[in-house]
Amino acid sequence: MTSDSHTDGGAHSSTGLSNNKLGMWLFLGSECLLFGGLISTYMLYRGRVGAGPRPSQVFDIPFTSVSSFVLLMSSLTMVLAVSAAHKGDDRNTYLWVTVTALLGATFVGGQVYEFTAFYHEGMGFTTSLFSSSFFVLTGFHGVHVTVGIIMLMSIVGIMKRSKVPGSKAETVEMIGLYWHFVDVVWIIIFTLIYLIPA
Amino acid sequence: MTTETHSTPEHGMSNAGYVRIAAILAAITGLEVATYYVDLGALFLPALLIMMAVKFIIVVSYFMHLKFDNKLFSWVFYAGLILALIVYSIFLATFHFFS
Numbered sequence: 001m002t003s004d005s006h007t008d009g010g011a012h013s014s015t016g017l018s019n020n021k022l023g024m025w026l027f028l029g030s031e032c033l034l035f036g037g038l039i040s041t042y043m044l045y046r047g048r049v050g051a052g053p054r055p056s057q058v059f060d061i062p063f064t065s066v067s068s069f070v071l072l073m074s075s076l077t078m079v080l081a082v083s084a085a086h087k088g089d090d091r092n093t094y095l096w097v098t099v100t101a102l103l104g105a106t107f108v109g110g111q112v113y114e115f116t117a118f119y120h121e122g123m124g125f126t127t128s129l130f131s132s133s134f135f136v137l138t139g140f141h142g143v144h145v146t147v148g149i150i151m152l153m154s155i156v157g158i159m160k161r162s163k164v165p166g167s168k169a170e171t172v173e174m175i176g177l178y179w180h181f182v183d184v185v186w187i188i189i190f191t192l193i194y195l196i197p198a
Numbered sequence: 199m200t201t202e203t204h205s206t207p208e209h210g211m212s213n214a215g216y217v218r219i220a221a222i223l224a225a226i227t228g229l230e231v232a233t234y235y236v237d238l239g240a241l242f243l244p245a246l247l248i249m250m251a252v253k254f255i256i257v258v259s260y261f262m263h264l265k266f267d268n269k270l271f272s273w274v275f276y277a278g279l280i281l282a283l284i285v286y287s288i289f290l291a292t293f294h295f296f297s
Contacts, residue, residue: 029278
């Protein structure tokens with residue numbers, strides 16, 4: 001085990017660790033409660049389809065599998081960006097951050113397409129308890145991915161103007177932690193919501 | 199301005215190591231999708247949940263560096279996760295989800 005986080009700049013707590021990093025982990029811990037609530041609500045209501053379509057009638061598993069793969073690979077490009085940032089390699093940091101943002105945008109685009117297809121198949125937001133809980137859960141996740149993309153594009157712009165307050169590497173790492181968390185949430189959603197039939 | 203930290207070998211893994219981790223994750227995802235099409239009988243649910251948990255732990259440990267970082271970060275994150283699991287298990291049990 002190493003505790004290299006205190007070498008990365010930024011304000012430090014009495015533990016010797018970065019306050020920014022500790023704050024980000026606390027935030028991610030609290031996000032578990034947010035997504036836990038949304039996932040539990042979906043699990044409770046997934047069989048309540050009313051007159052609307054059942055999950056198995058609307059879910060397109062091959063399409064969602066490709067989307068999941070894209071998001072998973074964006075975690076790889078993000079960790080490569082963090083690695084490049086720690087090496088002080090700005091060129092590769094920009095490259096991998098941009099690729100991550102593009103992969104994230106592809107995922108969000110796929111989600112928009114999926115939502116549109118569901119709507120045309122008769123599954124609107126208020127069609128049933130299943131559809132409402134599904135759209136709220138996956139929509140919240142999509143918003144998180146979108147916020148991640150905005151952060152990624154912003155950090156590229158800010159870094160290019162050399163206006164990053166504190167350590168560049170730590171800033172990229174904080175965004176990376178958020179991005180990976182969004183990925184692990186999708187790992188759970190993909191299994192529990194898409195692959196396990198209601 | 200603060201000094202940048204350059205090339206700390208302790209910070210996570212090499213890039214090749216990350217690519218290997220991603221390949222493992224992709225392979226597990228492939229297996230997960232395969233369970234949707236192959237009838238595993240009673241093994242279906244446990245197999246999917248185990249694969250999901252393995253992927254979760256791999257991303258959190260290696261990509262998010264919890265394995266290499268100070269243990270306090272692990273405690274902070276897993277405290278939130280375990281609290282969520284307890285709270286929502288009770289919530290689902292209250293609504294007879296498991297029965």
